[in-house]
Amino acid sequence: MTLQSRGRKQQTPSMISRFPDLFKFRGVVSPRNHRFFHHRHPPPTPTPTMSDLRPPEHQVAGHRASASKLGPVVDGSGLFYKPLQAGDRGEHEVAFYEAFSTHPAVPPRIRDTFFPRFHGTRLLPTEARPGEPHPHLVLDDLLAGLEAPSVADIKIGAITWPPSSPEPYVAKCLAKDRGTTSVLLGFRVSGVRVVAPGGAVWSPERPELKALDTAGVRRVLRRYVSSVSGEGVDCALAAAVYGGEGGVLSQLLELKAWFEEQTLFHFYSASILLGYDANAVSSTGVGGGVRVKLVDFAHVAEGDGVIDHNFLGGLCSLIKFISDIVSETPEKPATGP
């Protein structure tokens, strides 16, 4: 029961410097001085022990927690623990959640629908660093309650580096953005996992996803709503998952309307996580707990009165892809008695 996350690699010093006003607004101490052993939100449950924690079964992107790597873990109670990333990234992501959770200009509907709920930070034991508790973000597990989660992680934006980034970081990101579909499409598929009716899982390896071209991305987005095994594509779930009320498309359009107006945050390198319950959707033909969530905020910058044109452009491109799939897929006639 859970979702992906990112234990990203550690470069880029002083990401905090592009966020001063955000911190000013909150009136909180600088995240540099932030002490992770203080919970600033009441702990929702007793601190879990190592034996309660496991890597999320449905993780599709980022490092997987292991003896050699830090990675996100879940405790089965509906919470998702993301280890703070090295350098300023982890602190930066905490600072974003702090600011975002309480910002009066963020509409509650947007916060509740499209973002994981933030429950503060917590020191947890990890397999990778025994005896050395590591600070974790405590978030809602976005896929909790889905019996057979089919998940896609889509990194949004042609540009994945905040404008204030140092030159080597820009060069590194740019190479990835040009080497994947980010520059061309305004987004790239970072991970995908589809559960077929019989329970078989289709989940291409990361090198395969990185190598996708435009046609490949289109195929993966079709495959994500197909009810088949292996590489086949029938788009049988397109109307139920992408289309209709509460479907991915209508949620993305609601998100787009907010991005046309909001000038608070620029979501560099954030992802949209799609999720639905392959069991629920295949049994009923509609619904299926469709979720559209933003995740990964280690590179969010302050908007400073300017819209996030980079995220918005990529979002509009994704909307066009999804909307093309919906319109070329006839709605299934209602089956029933």
Add this chain to the structure above:
Amino acid sequence: MTLQSRGRKQQTPSMISRFPDLFKFRGVVSPRNHRFFHHRHPPPTPTPTMSDLRPPEHQVAGHRASASKLGPVVDGSGLFYKPLQAGDRGEHEVAFYEAFSTHPAVPPRIRDTFFPRFHGTRLLPTEARPGEPHPHLVLDDLLAGLEAPSVADIKIGAITWPPSSPEPYVAKCLAKDRGTTSVLLGFRVSGVRVVAPGGAVWSPERPELKALDTAGVRRVLRRYVSSVSGEGVDCALAAAVYGGEGGVLSQLLELKAWFEEQTLFHFYSASILLGYDANAVSSTGVGGGVRVKLVDFAHVAEGDGVIDHNFLGGLCSLIKFISDIVSETPEKPATGP
């Protein structure tokens, strides 16, 4: 009577290679084999001589035609002649106009409202290269009919280089895009010229425009609709020029709706040219021949089924700037008997 243009610098070989399908679609010969001494459109007027031609008085960006440089010229009859740029750029821009002018999927309303009409190419004498006629694009003069044109040239997009560009060109563009507001705002002001009621012209130099930050861009966009002399800002013309029916904002929104759907062309490094008649608008308080046009197509790439998320994002950002100015400016009460 005319507009800006660009006699851009000469780098980036083989831009044509990213445009093969566009040419295929048209069934025209490759622009590499294109002979400029053939007019493929009937010449609208007899070929002008050197003495008929002069640099446009209202040019705000690009090289100005002179004894040492090629630059656009006008003949006073409502036509604008833009010298083909060196390398593949000039040929590429011709090929774009050829394809765009006749593409059945381009709505005539979009073509007629937002693009200069294309009248083919023509060999013309130039001051810079006496005795060596140079091929020119023949276009409608977008500012024809405006007695006192106030003009702004706004280069749209955080990314100004087509994805297939060679590395050195990307690096060069990226440095400019990061050094100006392009990356941060999704657009930059490349030129502006405002005519005050008494006829005085305010037109900052290019280095000043290049150095603008977010606040500076906001100030220039306010100054563009101010009816003052010098550096003052009163936004007296905001309602007439930016707001209302047929105003800049409503035209930009119409353009946006097209960009949300169109997957034919990606307009890298193109500009939106704004124009209005300072005399007409100041005397009547409304209207004033407001124009919103796309120009500069030497770096257009094929859309290949994908929307131009880069242009669209920048356009949405510009829309937000303009719309903020409109909403903070109360409409003038109607004056009159």
